[in-house]
Amino acid sequence: MSRQLKATPLTAEQFAPFGQVIDRSQHSHFLINSGTTERYHRMAQVDTGPDDGQAIISIFRKPKADQFPLSIAMLERHPHGSQAFIPLRGKPFLIVVAPAGDRPDPQQMRLFISNGQQGVNYAPGVWHHPLIVTCDEDELLVVDRAGQLANCDEYAFDADQIHWIDWP
Numbered sequence: 507m508s509r510q511l512k513a514t515p516l517t518a519e520q521f522a523p524f525g526q527v528i529d530r531s532q533h534s535h536f537l538i539n540s541g542t543t544e545r546y547h548r549m550a551q552v553d554t555g556p557d558d559g560q561a562i563i564s565i566f567r568k569p570k571a572d573q574f575p576l577s578i579a580m581l582e583r584h585p586h587g588s589q590a591f592i593p594l595r596g597k598p599f600l601i602v603v604a605p606a607g608d609r610p611d612p613q614q615m616r617l618f619i620s621n622g623q624q625g626v627n628y629a630p631g632v633w634h635h636p637l638i639v640t641c642d643e644d645e646l647l648v649v650d651r652a653g654q655l656a657n658c659d660e661y662a663f664d665a666d667q668i669h670w671i672d673w674p
């Protein structure tokens with residue numbers, strides 16, 4: 507059986523088991539500031555989890571595009587908080603996820619492709635691959651949790667569980 511992950515369309519419904527899609531084209535808005543501005547309100551929820559969790563805003567910048575085909579040798583999760591990735595340069599980026607659980611099930615891994623206008627917000631505990639970009643000099647806004655609790659578990663797949671993705 508091929509271990510190449512085929513892309514699933516990035517829609518709110520298809521991504522629902524993993525979190526939310528942040529997509530203006532699929533979201534209502536209302537006018538603010540005397541009608542000069544459209545507010546796409548509350549597109550996703552930031553989950554900062556227990557204790558001293560705080561929502562923080564960061565920018566991830568990758569000077570070099572990832573090289574394809576790309577092996578998915580590991581996934582990670584953030585058990586105590588959500589993590590949102592919002593493209594700043596309008597460039598497609600790739601999202602590899604697996605359902606939350608003690609360890610990622612390689613058979614349930616999904617590949618989604620953002621068209622560069624769509625962001626994603628991973629729910630706490632959802633397994634995902636670190637950021638994968640298709641173009642040099644890409645930058646994404648990231649909203650996730652800061653706090654005392656360790657909040658990044660990594661899982662390395664056995665050789666026979668490693669899948670791969672290609673682009674374009």
Ligand SMILES: NC(=O)N[C@@H](O)C(=O)O
Pocket residue numbers: 582589634635636637658
């Ligand atoms: N580790 C880190 O800040 N980045 C990852 O969580 C990621 O999903 O890219």
Ligand code: NI
Pocket residue numbers: 582583584589634636
């Ligand atoms: Ni992450």
